[in-house]
Amino acid sequence: MLLLAIALLATPDFPGVMQQQLDLPNAPRCTVCHTTEAGGSGTVTKPFGVFLLSRGLQPGDEDSLRNALLADIGESHSSNGGQSTDVAALKAGDDPNGGSGPAPAYGCSSNASAPSLWTLLLLVGWLSKACRPCGRSATCRPPSSP
Numbered sequence: 001m002l003l004l005a006i007a008l009l010a011t012p013d014f015p016g017v018m019q020q021q022l023d024l025p026n027a028p029r030c031t032v033c034h035t036t037e038a039g040g041s042g043t044v045t046k047p048f049g050v051f052l053l054s055r056g057l058q059p060g061d062e063d064s065l066r067n068a069l070l071a072d073i074g075e076s077h078s079s080n081g082g083q084s085t086d087v088a089a090l091k092a093g094d095d096p097n098g099g100s101g102p103a104p105a106y107g108c109s110s111n112a113s114a115p116s117l118w119t120l121l122l123l124v125g126w127l128s129k130a131c132r133p134c135g136r137s138a139t140c141r142p143p144s145s146p
Contacts, residue, residue, distance in 0.1 A: 017062050021069050022087055032095055047079035048086055048096040 015027035030039045033049025044053060055071040058064040069087075071077075076085050080098030083089075089096040 014062070014065055017065050018069065018090070021066055022090055024090055026093065028090055029095075032090070032097065046097045051077055051079055051086070 014033075015030060018024065019027040030037045031046070033046050033052065034040070034043040035045050036043060041059065044050060049057075051072065052065070052068040055068040056064050057068040072086050078085050079096045080086075080089060083098060084092070084094075084096075086096035089098075
């Protein structure tokens with residue numbers, strides 16, 4: 001009886017099953033499905049995890065995970081808005097939900113060096129002071145030298 005209770009409490013190795021089933025170089029993090037690394041009941045909130053649940057994934061049932069992954073493959077599902085399929089993202093070591101991966105090198109979400117707000121404000125202030133009407137001309141050019 002005690003052995004049965006211990007077996008029922010055992011947590012399956014879902015990341016390991018995903019690694020084996022999808023032939024991944026590394027097991028994915030729990031947060032590809034769960035809100036936190038600790039996982040647990042009620043924490044499957046990420047789009048990829050919700051999709052797997054909709055395809056029959058049951059807590060503690062590794063076979064249901066395998067079947068849900070097969071459905072994901074068969075449907076070429078994308079949890080990241082069509083950027084890549086879930087499986088392609090996992091194979092690349094990325095979060096299938098679109099939350100990780102290389103940072104963009106351009107655009108608004110870029111981590112590239114960009115002028116700070118203070119730099120822009122200083123530039124505007126300098127330009128407004130430098131181009132005030134000086135009484136010499138409307139173009140505010142310094143007088144020409146003889």
